[in-house]
Amino acid sequence: MDAPFGKICGDECYGIHYFKELESTNDMAQKPKYKHKDIIVSDAQTKGRGQGGNTWTSEPGKNLMFSMIIEPNGLQAAKQFLLSEIISLSITDTLASYKIKASIKWPNDIYIKDKKVAGILIENEVQAGKITRSIIGVGLNVNQTEFDNELAHATSMSIMADREFNRSKVLTRLCNYFSLRSEQLYDGDTKWIEDDYFSRLYLANTPHTFKLPDGTRFRGTIRSVSESGELNIETHNGSIRTFLFKEVAF
Numbered sequence: 502m503d504a505p506f507g508k509i510c511g512d513e514c515y516g517i518h519y520f521k522e523l524e525s526t527n528d529m530a531q532k533p534k535y536k537h538k539d540i541i542v543s544d545a546q547t548k549g550r551g552q553g554g555n556t557w558t559s560e561p562g563k564n565l566m567f568s569m570i571i572e573p574n575g576l577q578a579a580k581q582f583l584l585s586e587i588i589s590l591s592i593t594d595t596l597a598s599y600k601i602k603a604s605i606k607w608p609n610d611i612y613i614k615d616k617k618v619a620g621i622l623i624e625n626e627v628q629a630g631k632i633t634r635s636i637i638g639v640g641l642n643v644n645q646t647e648f649d650n651e652l653a654h655a656t657s658m659s660i661m662a663d664r665e666f667n668r669s670k671v672l673t674r675l676c677n678y679f680s681l682r683s684e685q686l687y688d689g690d691t692k693w694i695e696d697d698y699f700s701r702l703y704l705a706n707t708p709h710t711f712k713l714p715d716g717t718r719f720r721g722t723i724r725s726v727s728e729s730g731e732l733n734i735e736t737h738n739g740s741i742r743t744f745l746f747k748e749v750a751f
């Protein structure tokens with residue numbers, strides 16, 4: 502262990518619940534005993550889950566795999582994409598603090614150059630149109646330096662910076678940035694969050710070839726992301742096509 506995971510306190514405290522191995526930190530976080538700002542962190546997952554039913558694999562003890570429970574004080578379900586934005590920004594803020602320049606691949610993969618360094622899986626409970634509880638699962642590749650062939654597009658902080666990182670310190674920084682970004686959210690600075698998110702967006706304003714689920718390809722340029730998280734791509738004739746998650750790949 503590079504450092505014990507303990508309670509994290511900046512302006513506010515996070516309760517850390519450390520496990521050597523479990524199935525999935527997102528699953529564990531679903532237990533009602535875990536409350537706002539509790540974090541389930543594990544050195545290894547046997548059933549790590551990714552977006553769209555994918556699995557998440559990670560070399561035991563090398564990376565950060567955690568799930569943060571947030572009870573977002575009546576945030577409207579229609580604005581849930583803001584949670585995606587603030588965690589994506591917090592991760593890129595953290596990487597920037599280590600002088601690692603990263604971008605956000607819509608909707609919420611974190612990239613360094615053209616490789617993925619982190620993935621995010623958010624699962625929300627909604628009641629009467631409001632988010633009552635959000636589980637924000639993060640897999641951040643920290644010290645892993647070798648990846649299986651099927652993860653050829655993966656990278657880590659260590660590969661990029663050519664040194665090892667103390668995972669507990671990385672998590673502490675990330676939580677502190679998350680507190681700052683949460684303040685922006687609760688203060689109603691949503692324009693600021695959305696602008697920061699777009700300014701870090703991978704391939705924004707850059708012509709690129711996109712792929713539809715039926716295999717069709719088209720040229721276009723990412724121009725904006727809507728409040729509800731849809732991607733707006735300008736096509737060759739100047740029209741804007743709008744996509745939900747999994748409706749377009751790039």
Ligand code: BTN
Nearest residue numbers: 525549550551552620621638640
């Ligand atoms: C993705 O990019 O597909 C999302 C990956 C999310 C992985 C993290 S690891 C911690 C948490 N627990 C899980 O089972 N998944 C998330």
